[in-house]
Amino acid sequence: MDIQTLIREIPDFPKPGIQFKDITTLLRDPAGLSYTIDLLAEKVSELAPDFVIGMESRGFIFGAPLAYKLGAGFIPVRKPGKLPAAVHSIEYELEYGMDRLEVHQDALHPPDCKILIVDDLIATGGTATATAKLVQQSGCNLVGFAFVIELKDLGGRERLPAVPIISLVQY
Numbered sequence: 184m185d186i187q188t189l190i191r192e193i194p195d196f197p198k199p200g201i202q203f204k205d206i207t208t209l210l211r212d213p214a215g216l217s218y219t220i221d222l223l224a225e226k227v228s229e230l231a232p233d234f235v236i237g238m239e240s241r242g243f244i245f246g247a248p249l250a251y252k253l254g255a256g257f258i259p260v261r262k263p264g265k266l267p268a269a270v271h272s273i274e275y276e277l278e279y280g281m282d283r284l285e286v287h288q289d290a291l292h293p294p295d296c297k298i299l300i301v302d303d304l305i306a307t308g309g310t311a312t313a314t315a316k317l318v319q320q321s322g323c324n325l326v327g328f329a330f331v332i333e334l335k336d337l338g339g340r341e342r343l344p345a346v347p348i349i350s351l352v353q354y
């Protein structure tokens with residue numbers, strides 16, 4: 184199956200010059216959705232993570248079923264002010280300004296914490312790098328990254344820590 188044919192490209196969204204990769208058309212396709220999760224699981228299974236971390240919000244959509252498939256737990260990383268218990272937080276740079284991501288403090292505790300970070304798409308790598316820092320500051324073991332889509336020209340992969348990085352579709 185060619186996942187790329189199920190991903191819709193919307194020009195100039197959310198602003199001029201951005202080619203938005205719309206995964207809702209992939210999610211809507213029953214065979215496409217199950218194939219995507221199965222392929223992610225196949226490619227990361229040897230990393231044997233204890234937990235999958237997904238970033239709000241599209242990382243949740245792929246991360247939770249992937250965790251289920253791997254027999255791992257799922258940990259959400261969220262935008263500020265959403266998580267109810269004590270959090271670790273990290274600031275990171277956006278194209279314009281700063282943003283923050285948070286994770287529950289008691290979600291990440293060594294030693295049994297081999298972590299796989301999952302998101303729908305890697306562009307500059309800023310979001311994934313910030314999430315990796317949250318994992319590494321906790322003392323947990325980051326075992327890899329998995330993305331459905333990689334925008335190669337933006338060089339995100341080069342900014343990530345040196346662990347296995349898989350992506351299913353490259354542009």
Ligand code: AMP
Pocket residue numbers: 201202203204205238241302303304305306307308309310311339
């Ligand atoms: P970055 O931190 O630059 O790697 O951006 C990754 C995040 O931004 C992901 O969570 C994506 O959902 C979103 N994103 C960035 N660029 C695009 C794009 N062209 N199409 C769809 N989503 C994007």
